[in-house]
Amino acid sequence: MERLAGKKALVTGASRGIGAAIAERVAAEGADLVITARTVDRHDHLAGSLTETVARCSSYGVDVTAIAADLADPVSRARIVPEALDALGGRVDVLVNNAAAAIYGPMLDYSSKRARLSVEVNVLAPLELTQAVVPGMVERGEGWVVNVSSATARHAPGPPFRTSGVSARIGFYGATKAALNRFTNAFAVELHGLGVRVNTVEPRAAVLSEGAEALVGGTLRDDQIESMQAMVEAVLALCDCGPDRTGQVYVSLDLLDELGATVMDLDGRSPYPGGQRPA
Secondary structure (H helix, E strand, O other), rough: OOOOOOOOOEEEOOOOOOHHHHHHHHHOOOEEEEEOOOOOOOOOOOOOOOOOOHHHHHHOOEEEEEOOOHHHHHHOOOOOHHHHHHHHOOOOOEEEEEHHHHHHOOHHHHOOHHHHHHHHHHHHHHHHHHHHHHHHHHHHHOOOEEEEOOOHOOOOOOOOOOOOOHOOHHHHHHHHHHHHHHHHHHHHHHOOOOOOOEEEEEEOOOOOOHHHHHHOOOOOOOHHHEEEHHHHHHHHHHHOOOOOOOEEEEEHHHHHHOOOOOOOOOOOOOOOOOOOOOO
């Protein structure tokens, strides 16, 4: 049986990578959905587009609508939920805040322009989208918000500290993800008992999306990589979880172990051959 049959979902950052994979699995599980990203067509430097994601999701027989919107622009992102509600018959049952601006750089010369962009996309956008969908969820007595976070939100271990490589340049990005984790918990506190579940989930290891592959591809051991399917399986688990699973920061593979979940292919029909690791 399709796990999300009859539900209406909104997934951000769905033109490629984790967001596109989440959208496909949500569609495969029977939900009508709206997907959003900055542009409908493919960028010149990375594979994937909303158009392609719509085609894959539509193949599962669900209704799929693409909304081009810039999450860094308050006016542009304010259109997303009203347009999604129009497309989805007046309700959003599941919101997946996946989109992120992963702008890395040393703190000592991290520009205010980069900082503002990071905060707009990684903090204010998921905050405002959640604020916009929650009243309808409360009125219906149920809803699910899943925020995709990152292990970079944790403090770097040390001293001594690693002072080279990507890990030395993720401080501000991690700070925005720490804010995401904290307000996830705050939403859950305010909404507990009203049927709305709000959680974050982060990969335990690297998920080699198009952007991550370009950044760190070829530099990681097999045990430092988890499958896209595993990350998506963990997100899906939080898209139909019970009302008391809320306000938490989950780690993808740890959550799957806790649930004893089988990692499925993105079409939801058969187990993924690699399980938690790429096949």
